[in-house]
């Protein structure tokens with residue numbers, strides 16, 4: 001089995017983070033430099049279908065893209081520690097917070113960074129208006145997270161889950177363009193510190209060569 005990833009890129013980082021939490025070490029890791037464009041070449045496209053990372057390549061040749069689909073696959077194969085929920089209720093609440101984190105925070109911040117961070121100009125026809133709009137939308141979305149984290153220890157309740165990983169990686173990526181949690185968001189700031197102290201935060205950021 002092989003996982004295809006790229007340095008700094010937030011979607012591959014989700015998978016690396018989940019691998020670190022589950023202490024999965026027997027998946028081969030292949031790293032791409034997005035600027036070089038190898039993920040747009042025919043060899044990669046033939047497998048993945050789309051010019052995006054991450055891609056998980058199974059031993060039978062099945063290729064899975066979409067970071068959360070890959071994370072779910074890893075959860076099925078390596079169930080512990082559980083990240084997606086155990087009971088129907090817990091699973092639904094974690095899914096709800098994962099989608100809220102992704103749609104209100106992670107995606108707008110990722111799009112905002114793509115349009116405003118100069119080194120990413122090779123990947124995106126950058127538009128500062130689109131960039132500013134998305135950074136503002138993602139920053140606004142942080143209020144939802146802060147409110148929830150004022151009520152519960154983790155995003156989906158009293159336990160760490162994939163929702164925390166998705167939200168944190170989106171927010172951490174935006175540090176590239178100096179977006180940080182506003183000082184008024186005390187609960188979010190408390191949670192960011194706890195997330196940053198998890199060993200997976202460092203290992204998922206320190207991409208293999």
Ligand SMILES: N[C@@H](CCC(=O)N[C@@H](CS)C(=O)NCC(=O)O)C(=O)O
Pocket residue numbers: 006009010011012034039051052053054065066067068123
């Ligand atoms: N929804 C996909 C998004 C994948 C994606 O957009 N990956 C980015 C890196 S974070 C990428 O490969 N971009 C390639 C490019 O822009 O050329 C997922 O969750 O995996």
